[in-house]
Amino acid sequence: MGEHFEKLKNALKKLPGLGHRSAERIALHLTVENPSAAREFLRTLSEALESVTPCPLCKGVSENGELCSICADSSRANGALCVVERASDIAAIERSGAWRGRYHVLGGKLSPLRKIGPEALNLASLEERLSGDENIGEIILALSNDIEAEATCHYIQTKIVADKPVGITRIGFGLPSGSQLGFADPTTIKSALEARRKLS
Ligand SMILES: [Zn+2]
Structure with missing residues:
Protein backbone atom coordinates (compact mmCIF):
# COMPACT_ATOMS: atom_id res chain seq x y z
CA MET A 1 0.00 0.00 0.00
CA SER A 51 -21.69 26.35 10.28
CA VAL A 52 -21.44 24.14 13.37
CA THR A 53 -20.47 26.17 16.45
CA PRO A 54 -20.72 25.64 20.21
CA CYS A 55 -23.92 26.99 21.77
CA PRO A 56 -22.96 30.27 23.51
CA LEU A 57 -24.88 29.24 26.64
CA CYS A 58 -24.42 25.48 27.21
CA LYS A 59 -21.42 24.86 24.88
CA GLY A 60 -23.32 22.01 23.24
CA VAL A 61 -23.68 21.69 19.46
CA SER A 62 -25.35 24.56 17.66
CA GLU A 63 -25.05 26.45 14.38
CA ASN A 64 -23.87 29.92 13.33
CA GLY A 65 -23.25 31.12 16.88
CA GLU A 66 -26.94 30.85 17.84
CA LEU A 67 -28.46 29.22 20.93
CA CYS A 68 -28.98 25.46 20.53
CA SER A 69 -32.57 24.18 20.32
CA ILE A 70 -32.56 23.16 24.01
CA CYS A 71 -31.34 26.54 25.33
CA ALA A 72 -33.72 28.35 22.97
CA ASP A 73 -36.67 26.38 24.40
CA SER A 74 -37.99 28.33 27.41
CA SER A 75 -40.00 25.31 28.61
CA ARG A 76 -36.66 23.68 29.45
CA ALA A 77 -35.69 26.39 31.94
CA ASN A 78 -36.54 24.34 35.05
CA GLY A 79 -34.04 25.90 37.44
CA ALA A 80 -31.60 23.01 37.19
CA LEU A 81 -28.62 22.22 34.97
CA CYS A 82 -27.37 18.80 33.99
CA VAL A 83 -23.58 19.07 33.74
CA VAL A 84 -21.94 16.66 31.28
CA GLU A 85 -18.43 16.03 29.96
CA ARG A 86 -19.14 16.08 26.24
CA ALA A 87 -21.84 17.28 23.87
CA SER A 88 -22.39 13.66 22.83
CA ASP A 89 -23.57 12.93 26.40
CA ILE A 90 -26.48 15.34 25.78
CA ALA A 91 -27.61 13.19 22.86
CA ALA A 92 -27.41 10.06 25.04
CA ILE A 93 -29.43 11.66 27.87
CA GLU A 94 -31.98 13.07 25.41
CA ARG A 95 -32.51 9.55 24.01
CA SER A 96 -33.29 8.32 27.52
CA GLY A 97 -36.05 10.95 27.85
CA ALA A 98 -35.16 11.25 31.55
CA TRP A 99 -34.22 14.95 31.59
CA ARG A 100 -36.37 17.90 30.49
CA GLY A 101 -34.10 20.71 31.67
CA ARG A 102 -31.02 22.38 30.25
CA TYR A 103 -27.40 21.25 30.14
CA HIS A 104 -23.86 22.53 30.53
CA VAL A 105 -21.00 20.89 28.65
CA LEU A 106 -17.62 20.96 30.42
CA GLY A 107 -15.65 19.83 27.38
CA GLY A 108 -13.77 17.13 29.32
CA LYS A 109 -12.66 16.55 32.90
CA LEU A 110 -9.76 17.61 35.09
CA SER A 111 -6.64 15.51 34.63
CA PRO A 112 -3.23 16.41 36.05
CA LEU A 113 -1.72 13.50 34.10
CA ARG A 114 -3.04 14.73 30.76
CA LYS A 115 -2.36 18.35 31.83
CA ILE A 116 -6.02 19.38 31.68
CA GLY A 117 -6.56 22.12 34.25
CA PRO A 118 -9.71 24.08 35.20
CA GLU A 119 -9.01 26.79 32.60
CA ALA A 120 -9.24 24.19 29.79
CA LEU A 121 -12.85 23.36 30.76
CA ASN A 122 -16.07 25.41 30.48
CA LEU A 123 -16.07 26.15 34.21
CA ALA A 124 -16.03 29.97 34.14
CA SER A 125 -19.15 29.92 31.96
CA LEU A 126 -20.78 27.47 34.39
CA GLU A 127 -20.07 29.81 37.28
CA GLU A 128 -21.52 32.72 35.29
CA ARG A 129 -24.72 30.77 34.67
CA LEU A 130 -25.07 29.99 38.38
CA SER A 131 -25.04 33.70 39.19
CA GLY A 132 -27.01 34.72 36.09
CA ASP A 133 -30.71 35.20 35.38
CA GLU A 134 -31.55 31.52 34.79
CA ASN A 135 -32.28 31.14 38.54
CA ILE A 136 -30.41 27.86 38.83
CA GLY A 137 -31.13 26.11 42.14
CA GLU A 138 -29.64 22.70 41.40
CA ILE A 139 -26.85 21.27 39.31
CA ILE A 140 -26.71 17.59 38.51
CA LEU A 141 -23.24 16.27 37.81
CA ALA A 142 -23.72 13.61 35.13
CA LEU A 143 -20.06 12.72 34.71
CA SER A 144 -18.47 9.33 34.19
CA ASN A 145 -17.44 7.02 36.97
CA ASP A 146 -13.68 7.36 37.40
CA ILE A 147 -11.01 9.22 39.37
CA GLU A 148 -10.79 12.20 36.97
CA ALA A 149 -14.56 12.70 37.10
CA GLU A 150 -14.39 12.43 40.88
CA ALA A 151 -11.77 15.22 40.99
CA THR A 152 -13.85 17.35 38.61
CA CYS A 153 -16.98 16.97 40.77
CA HIS A 154 -14.98 17.92 43.85
CA TYR A 155 -13.61 21.01 42.09
CA ILE A 156 -17.09 22.12 40.98
CA GLN A 157 -18.47 21.56 44.46
CA THR A 158 -15.72 23.46 46.30
CA LYS A 159 -14.66 26.13 43.79
CA ILE A 160 -17.60 26.81 41.47
CA VAL A 161 -20.68 26.21 43.59
CA ALA A 162 -18.84 26.96 46.85
CA ASP A 163 -21.24 29.00 49.01
CA LYS A 164 -23.79 29.84 46.30
CA PRO A 165 -27.36 28.82 47.14
CA VAL A 166 -27.24 25.97 44.61
CA GLY A 167 -27.91 22.32 45.47
CA ILE A 168 -25.51 19.84 43.97
CA THR A 169 -26.26 16.21 43.14
CA ARG A 170 -24.38 13.51 41.30
CA ILE A 171 -25.98 10.80 39.20
CA GLY A 172 -26.22 7.39 40.83
CA PHE A 173 -24.25 4.69 39.25
CA GLY A 174 -25.57 1.75 37.45
CA LEU A 175 -22.72 2.67 35.13
CA PRO A 176 -19.77 0.30 35.40
CA SER A 177 -16.59 1.87 36.82
CA GLY A 178 -14.58 3.77 34.22
CA SER A 179 -17.40 3.70 31.68
CA GLN A 180 -18.56 6.77 29.81
CA LEU A 181 -22.07 8.07 30.09
CA GLY A 182 -22.40 8.50 26.32
CA PHE A 183 -22.06 4.74 25.83
CA ALA A 184 -24.66 3.73 28.41
CA ASP A 185 -28.08 2.55 27.26
CA PRO A 186 -31.18 4.76 27.82
CA THR A 187 -32.55 2.65 30.70
CA THR A 188 -29.24 2.81 32.61
CA ILE A 189 -29.05 6.59 32.09
CA LYS A 190 -32.64 7.02 33.24
CA SER A 191 -32.09 5.11 36.50
CA ALA A 192 -28.73 6.83 37.09
CA LEU A 193 -30.47 10.23 36.83
CA GLU A 194 -33.37 9.18 39.04
CA ALA A 195 -30.95 7.80 41.65
CA ARG A 196 -28.96 11.05 41.84
CA ARG A 197 -27.71 11.79 45.32
CA LYS A 198 -26.81 14.95 47.16
CA LEU A 199 -23.10 15.70 47.52
CA SER A 200 -22.10 16.78 51.00
ZN1 LIG B 1 -27.33 25.37 24.40
Missing part, protein backbone atom coordinates in the same frame (compact mmCIF):
# COMPACT_ATOMS: atom_id res chain seq x y z
CA GLY A 2 1.23 3.47 -0.89
CA GLU A 3 2.36 6.43 1.12
CA HIS A 4 -0.85 8.47 0.76
CA PHE A 5 -3.04 5.55 1.75
CA GLU A 6 -0.93 5.05 4.88
CA LYS A 7 -1.18 8.76 5.71
CA LEU A 8 -4.98 8.69 5.36
CA LYS A 9 -5.19 5.58 7.52
CA ASN A 10 -3.06 7.19 10.23
CA ALA A 11 -5.16 10.36 10.16
CA LEU A 12 -8.34 8.28 10.58
CA LYS A 13 -6.80 6.34 13.46
CA LYS A 14 -6.50 9.58 15.40
CA LEU A 15 -10.29 10.03 15.39
CA PRO A 16 -12.06 9.02 18.61
CA GLY A 17 -13.32 5.45 18.66
CA LEU A 18 -11.42 4.25 15.58
CA GLY A 19 -8.85 1.50 15.90
CA HIS A 20 -6.40 0.21 13.32
CA ARG A 21 -8.86 -2.10 11.54
CA SER A 22 -11.75 0.37 11.26
CA ALA A 23 -9.34 3.07 10.06
CA GLU A 24 -8.14 0.74 7.31
CA ARG A 25 -11.71 -0.20 6.33
CA ILE A 26 -12.78 3.45 6.10
CA ALA A 27 -9.64 4.44 4.16
CA LEU A 28 -10.36 1.67 1.64
CA HIS A 29 -14.01 2.68 1.38
CA LEU A 30 -13.13 6.34 0.78
CA THR A 31 -10.48 5.70 -1.85
CA VAL A 32 -10.53 2.43 -3.80
CA GLU A 33 -14.09 1.29 -3.17
CA ASN A 34 -16.23 4.42 -3.27
CA PRO A 35 -14.47 7.67 -4.22
CA SER A 36 -17.73 9.43 -5.08
CA ALA A 37 -18.99 8.88 -1.51
CA ALA A 38 -15.70 10.37 -0.32
CA ARG A 39 -16.28 13.55 -2.36
CA GLU A 40 -19.80 13.84 -0.95
CA PHE A 41 -18.35 13.33 2.54
CA LEU A 42 -15.75 16.07 1.98
CA ARG A 43 -18.47 18.50 0.92
CA THR A 44 -20.62 17.68 3.97
CA LEU A 45 -17.61 18.00 6.27
CA SER A 46 -16.58 21.39 4.94
CA GLU A 47 -20.16 22.69 5.18
CA ALA A 48 -20.35 21.46 8.79
CA LEU A 49 -17.03 23.15 9.60
CA GLU A 50 -18.46 26.40 8.28
Whole structure:
Protein backbone atom coordinates (compact mmCIF):
# COMPACT_ATOMS: atom_id res chain seq x y z
CA MET A 1 0.00 0.00 0.00
CA GLY A 2 1.23 3.47 -0.89
CA GLU A 3 2.36 6.43 1.12
CA HIS A 4 -0.85 8.47 0.76
CA PHE A 5 -3.04 5.55 1.75
CA GLU A 6 -0.93 5.05 4.88
CA LYS A 7 -1.18 8.76 5.71
CA LEU A 8 -4.98 8.69 5.36
CA LYS A 9 -5.19 5.58 7.52
CA ASN A 10 -3.06 7.19 10.23
CA ALA A 11 -5.16 10.36 10.16
CA LEU A 12 -8.34 8.28 10.58
CA LYS A 13 -6.80 6.34 13.46
CA LYS A 14 -6.50 9.58 15.40
CA LEU A 15 -10.29 10.03 15.39
CA PRO A 16 -12.06 9.02 18.61
CA GLY A 17 -13.32 5.45 18.66
CA LEU A 18 -11.42 4.25 15.58
CA GLY A 19 -8.85 1.50 15.90
CA HIS A 20 -6.40 0.21 13.32
CA ARG A 21 -8.86 -2.10 11.54
CA SER A 22 -11.75 0.37 11.26
CA ALA A 23 -9.34 3.07 10.06
CA GLU A 24 -8.14 0.74 7.31
CA ARG A 25 -11.71 -0.20 6.33
CA ILE A 26 -12.78 3.45 6.10
CA ALA A 27 -9.64 4.44 4.16
CA LEU A 28 -10.36 1.67 1.64
CA HIS A 29 -14.01 2.68 1.38
CA LEU A 30 -13.13 6.34 0.78
CA THR A 31 -10.48 5.70 -1.85
CA VAL A 32 -10.53 2.43 -3.80
CA GLU A 33 -14.09 1.29 -3.17
CA ASN A 34 -16.23 4.42 -3.27
CA PRO A 35 -14.47 7.67 -4.22
CA SER A 36 -17.73 9.43 -5.08
CA ALA A 37 -18.99 8.88 -1.51
CA ALA A 38 -15.70 10.37 -0.32
CA ARG A 39 -16.28 13.55 -2.36
CA GLU A 40 -19.80 13.84 -0.95
CA PHE A 41 -18.35 13.33 2.54
CA LEU A 42 -15.75 16.07 1.98
CA ARG A 43 -18.47 18.50 0.92
CA THR A 44 -20.62 17.68 3.97
CA LEU A 45 -17.61 18.00 6.27
CA SER A 46 -16.58 21.39 4.94
CA GLU A 47 -20.16 22.69 5.18
CA ALA A 48 -20.35 21.46 8.79
CA LEU A 49 -17.03 23.15 9.60
CA GLU A 50 -18.46 26.40 8.28
CA SER A 51 -21.69 26.35 10.28
CA VAL A 52 -21.44 24.14 13.37
CA THR A 53 -20.47 26.17 16.45
CA PRO A 54 -20.72 25.64 20.21
CA CYS A 55 -23.92 26.99 21.77
CA PRO A 56 -22.96 30.27 23.51
CA LEU A 57 -24.88 29.24 26.64
CA CYS A 58 -24.42 25.48 27.21
CA LYS A 59 -21.42 24.86 24.88
CA GLY A 60 -23.32 22.01 23.24
CA VAL A 61 -23.68 21.69 19.46
CA SER A 62 -25.35 24.56 17.66
CA GLU A 63 -25.05 26.45 14.38
CA ASN A 64 -23.87 29.92 13.33
CA GLY A 65 -23.25 31.12 16.88
CA GLU A 66 -26.94 30.85 17.84
CA LEU A 67 -28.46 29.22 20.93
CA CYS A 68 -28.98 25.46 20.53
CA SER A 69 -32.57 24.18 20.32
CA ILE A 70 -32.56 23.16 24.01
CA CYS A 71 -31.34 26.54 25.33
CA ALA A 72 -33.72 28.35 22.97
CA ASP A 73 -36.67 26.38 24.40
CA SER A 74 -37.99 28.33 27.41
CA SER A 75 -40.00 25.31 28.61
CA ARG A 76 -36.66 23.68 29.45
CA ALA A 77 -35.69 26.39 31.94
CA ASN A 78 -36.54 24.34 35.05
CA GLY A 79 -34.04 25.90 37.44
CA ALA A 80 -31.60 23.01 37.19
CA LEU A 81 -28.62 22.22 34.97
CA CYS A 82 -27.37 18.80 33.99
CA VAL A 83 -23.58 19.07 33.74
CA VAL A 84 -21.94 16.66 31.28
CA GLU A 85 -18.43 16.03 29.96
CA ARG A 86 -19.14 16.08 26.24
CA ALA A 87 -21.84 17.28 23.87
CA SER A 88 -22.39 13.66 22.83
CA ASP A 89 -23.57 12.93 26.40
CA ILE A 90 -26.48 15.34 25.78
CA ALA A 91 -27.61 13.19 22.86
CA ALA A 92 -27.41 10.06 25.04
CA ILE A 93 -29.43 11.66 27.87
CA GLU A 94 -31.98 13.07 25.41
CA ARG A 95 -32.51 9.55 24.01
CA SER A 96 -33.29 8.32 27.52
CA GLY A 97 -36.05 10.95 27.85
CA ALA A 98 -35.16 11.25 31.55
CA TRP A 99 -34.22 14.95 31.59
CA ARG A 100 -36.37 17.90 30.49
CA GLY A 101 -34.10 20.71 31.67
CA ARG A 102 -31.02 22.38 30.25
CA TYR A 103 -27.40 21.25 30.14
CA HIS A 104 -23.86 22.53 30.53
CA VAL A 105 -21.00 20.89 28.65
CA LEU A 106 -17.62 20.96 30.42
CA GLY A 107 -15.65 19.83 27.38
CA GLY A 108 -13.77 17.13 29.32
CA LYS A 109 -12.66 16.55 32.90
CA LEU A 110 -9.76 17.61 35.09
CA SER A 111 -6.64 15.51 34.63
CA PRO A 112 -3.23 16.41 36.05
CA LEU A 113 -1.72 13.50 34.10
CA ARG A 114 -3.04 14.73 30.76
CA LYS A 115 -2.36 18.35 31.83
CA ILE A 116 -6.02 19.38 31.68
CA GLY A 117 -6.56 22.12 34.25
CA PRO A 118 -9.71 24.08 35.20
CA GLU A 119 -9.01 26.79 32.60
CA ALA A 120 -9.24 24.19 29.79
CA LEU A 121 -12.85 23.36 30.76
CA ASN A 122 -16.07 25.41 30.48
CA LEU A 123 -16.07 26.15 34.21
CA ALA A 124 -16.03 29.97 34.14
CA SER A 125 -19.15 29.92 31.96
CA LEU A 126 -20.78 27.47 34.39
CA GLU A 127 -20.07 29.81 37.28
CA GLU A 128 -21.52 32.72 35.29
CA ARG A 129 -24.72 30.77 34.67
CA LEU A 130 -25.07 29.99 38.38
CA SER A 131 -25.04 33.70 39.19
CA GLY A 132 -27.01 34.72 36.09
CA ASP A 133 -30.71 35.20 35.38
CA GLU A 134 -31.55 31.52 34.79
CA ASN A 135 -32.28 31.14 38.54
CA ILE A 136 -30.41 27.86 38.83
CA GLY A 137 -31.13 26.11 42.14
CA GLU A 138 -29.64 22.70 41.40
CA ILE A 139 -26.85 21.27 39.31
CA ILE A 140 -26.71 17.59 38.51
CA LEU A 141 -23.24 16.27 37.81
CA ALA A 142 -23.72 13.61 35.13
CA LEU A 143 -20.06 12.72 34.71
CA SER A 144 -18.47 9.33 34.19
CA ASN A 145 -17.44 7.02 36.97
CA ASP A 146 -13.68 7.36 37.40
CA ILE A 147 -11.01 9.22 39.37
CA GLU A 148 -10.79 12.20 36.97
CA ALA A 149 -14.56 12.70 37.10
CA GLU A 150 -14.39 12.43 40.88
CA ALA A 151 -11.77 15.22 40.99
CA THR A 152 -13.85 17.35 38.61
CA CYS A 153 -16.98 16.97 40.77
CA HIS A 154 -14.98 17.92 43.85
CA TYR A 155 -13.61 21.01 42.09
CA ILE A 156 -17.09 22.12 40.98
CA GLN A 157 -18.47 21.56 44.46
CA THR A 158 -15.72 23.46 46.30
CA LYS A 159 -14.66 26.13 43.79
CA ILE A 160 -17.60 26.81 41.47
CA VAL A 161 -20.68 26.21 43.59
CA ALA A 162 -18.84 26.96 46.85
CA ASP A 163 -21.24 29.00 49.01
CA LYS A 164 -23.79 29.84 46.30
CA PRO A 165 -27.36 28.82 47.14
CA VAL A 166 -27.24 25.97 44.61
CA GLY A 167 -27.91 22.32 45.47
CA ILE A 168 -25.51 19.84 43.97
CA THR A 169 -26.26 16.21 43.14
CA ARG A 170 -24.38 13.51 41.30
CA ILE A 171 -25.98 10.80 39.20
CA GLY A 172 -26.22 7.39 40.83
CA PHE A 173 -24.25 4.69 39.25
CA GLY A 174 -25.57 1.75 37.45
CA LEU A 175 -22.72 2.67 35.13
CA PRO A 176 -19.77 0.30 35.40
CA SER A 177 -16.59 1.87 36.82
CA GLY A 178 -14.58 3.77 34.22
CA SER A 179 -17.40 3.70 31.68
CA GLN A 180 -18.56 6.77 29.81
CA LEU A 181 -22.07 8.07 30.09
CA GLY A 182 -22.40 8.50 26.32
CA PHE A 183 -22.06 4.74 25.83
CA ALA A 184 -24.66 3.73 28.41
CA ASP A 185 -28.08 2.55 27.26
CA PRO A 186 -31.18 4.76 27.82
CA THR A 187 -32.55 2.65 30.70
CA THR A 188 -29.24 2.81 32.61
CA ILE A 189 -29.05 6.59 32.09
CA LYS A 190 -32.64 7.02 33.24
CA SER A 191 -32.09 5.11 36.50
CA ALA A 192 -28.73 6.83 37.09
CA LEU A 193 -30.47 10.23 36.83
CA GLU A 194 -33.37 9.18 39.04
CA ALA A 195 -30.95 7.80 41.65
CA ARG A 196 -28.96 11.05 41.84
CA ARG A 197 -27.71 11.79 45.32
CA LYS A 198 -26.81 14.95 47.16
CA LEU A 199 -23.10 15.70 47.52
CA SER A 200 -22.10 16.78 51.00
ZN1 LIG B 1 -27.33 25.37 24.40
